[in-house]
Amino acid sequence: xxxxxxxxxxxxxxxxxxxxxxxxxxxxxxxxxxxxxxxxxxxxxxxxxxxxxxxxxxxxxxxxxxxxxxxxxxxxxxxxxxxxxxxxxxxxxxxxxxxxxxxxxxxxxxxxxxxxxxxxxxxxxxxxxxxxxxxxxxxxxxxxxx
Amino acid sequence: xxxxxxxxxxxxxxxxxxxxxxxxxxxxxxxxxxxxxxxxxxxxxxxxxxxxxxxxxxxxxxxxxxxxxxxxxxxxxxxxxxxxxxxxxxxxxxxxxxxxxxxxxxxxxxxxxxxxxxxxxxxxxxxxxxxxxxxxxxxxxxxxxx
DNA sequence: TTCTTACTTGCGATTGTTTGCAGAAGCAAA
DNA sequence: TTTGCTTCTGCAAACAATCGCAAGTAAGAA
Numbered sequence: 479x480x481x482x483x484x485x486x487x488x489x490x491x492x493x494x495x496x497x498x499x500x501x502x503x504x505x506x507x508x509x510x511x512x513x514x515x516x517x518x519x520x521x522x523x524x525x526x527x528x529x530x531x532x533x534x535x536x537x538x539x540x541x542x543x544x545x546x547x548x549x550x551x552x553x554x555x556x557x558x559x560x561x562x563x564x565x566x567x568x569x570x571x572x573x574x575x576x577x578x579x580x581x582x583x584x585x586x587x588x589x590x591x592x593x594x595x596x597x598x599x600x601x602x603x604x605x606x607x608x609x610x611x612x613x614x615x616x617x618x619x620x621x622x623x624x
Numbered sequence: 625x626x627x628x629x630x631x632x633x634x635x636x637x638x639x640x641x642x643x644x645x646x647x648x649x650x651x652x653x654x655x656x657x658x659x660x661x662x663x664x665x666x667x668x669x670x671x672x673x674x675x676x677x678x679x680x681x682x683x684x685x686x687x688x689x690x691x692x693x694x695x696x697x698x699x700x701x702x703x704x705x706x707x708x709x710x711x712x713x714x715x716x717x718x719x720x721x722x723x724x725x726x727x728x729x730x731x732x733x734x735x736x737x738x739x740x741x742x743x744x745x746x747x748x749x750x751x752x753x754x755x756x757x758x759x760x761x762x763x764x765x766x767x768x769x770x
Numbered sequence: 771t772t773c774t775t776a777c778t779t780g781c782g783a784t785t786g787t788t789t790g791c792a793g794a795a796g797c798a799a800a
Numbered sequence: 801t802t803t804g805c806t807t808c809t810g811c812a813a814a815c816a817a818t819c820g821c822a823a824g825t826a827a828g829a830a
Contacts, residue, residue: 552698571740571744571746571748573746574749580744580746582740582744586736586739586740586743587736589735589736590732590733590735590736593732594717594728594732594755594757597732598717598726598728598760599759599760600717600719600726600755600757600758600759600760601757601758601763602717602755602756602757603720603755603756603757603758604755609740609746609748609749609750610748610749611740611746611747611748611749612746612747612749613745613746614744614745614746617747
């Protein structure tokens with residue numbers, strides 16, 4: 479596992495400053511173990527230092543996202559989720575009926591990515607896609623939400 | 625062109641009520657001619673009746689989206705865009721560097737849709753996808769935002 | 771036509787996220 | 801260590817979008 483000090487060093491190497499808040503926030507993202515909301519991450523940070531502002535958490539998460547250290551994912555439920563980018567690239571299938579989330583390996587998207595590059599000259603950012611739809615258990619029952 | 629009264633009739637056919645607000649909002653979506661924000665649609669409605677509330681516009685747009693009468697698209701700029709669903713199903717490639725928007729025909733997505741169904745039993749909602757990335761003119765110049 | 775009832779609306783409050791600003795603090799150089 | 805520059809933070813306010821509630825109203829029944 480990549481130690482989080484290495485990641486913090488990447489911040490400084492790119493001219494950003496290494497602050498206690500950033501340290502705590504990055505550690506909280508790591509400890510959350512994936513798919514954590516900004517609010518959840520912030521609550522975790524507050525346990526260590528109750529003065530850290532929520533906007534600082536948001537700004538830091540954005541910085542880490544820009545640097546590629548964390549992934550931000552919009553699962554379609556109105557809140558963004560964050561997770562460390564150290565694991566293998568993967569995607570999500572989200573059932574709009576029961577909310578079930580399935581992982582999707584990247585190689586399923588590679589043919590599409592290749593075709594977009596070949597036919598449109600477009601280099602798609604397939605870093606952490608989310609596809610909405612109906613899962614196996616839900617799309618047999620056609621319409622009628624619970 | 626599908627007349628908007630036909631669309632309003634579809635509302636009533638599904639047990640929803642046909643109110644002047646819904647009439648105005650649907651007409652505003654039509655007049656906007658695609659990719660209009662909720663706020664822009666609301667401003668258009670206010671010209672006809674300044675008492676219509678923004679939340680009514682949002683609720684109506686959500687209803688129309690659920691019924692498949694309009695498409696909601698998140699272009700990645702923080703605000704959702706709405707357009708009538710009467711045209712052919714299509715998708716967008718959005719360049720994150722220069723903002724250029726390209727149309728993408730649906731048949732490019734069909735192999736992926738089929739594979740998700742076959743391998744995962746997942747019926748993906750590929751109604752109006754948006755893929756972020758770099759267009760032909762922008763991804764030659766590697767990094768360095770303007 | 772009037773009645774009735776469930777669906778809609780306007781309003782205000784709330785959520786999730788972003789931004790502007792003044793003071794605080796990291797970091798490189800002296 | 802101190803200085804000085806610049807970035808970062810906390811605070812408060814703005815923002816897009818949603819929600820709860822009481823009053824309003826469409827549409828079928830009588």
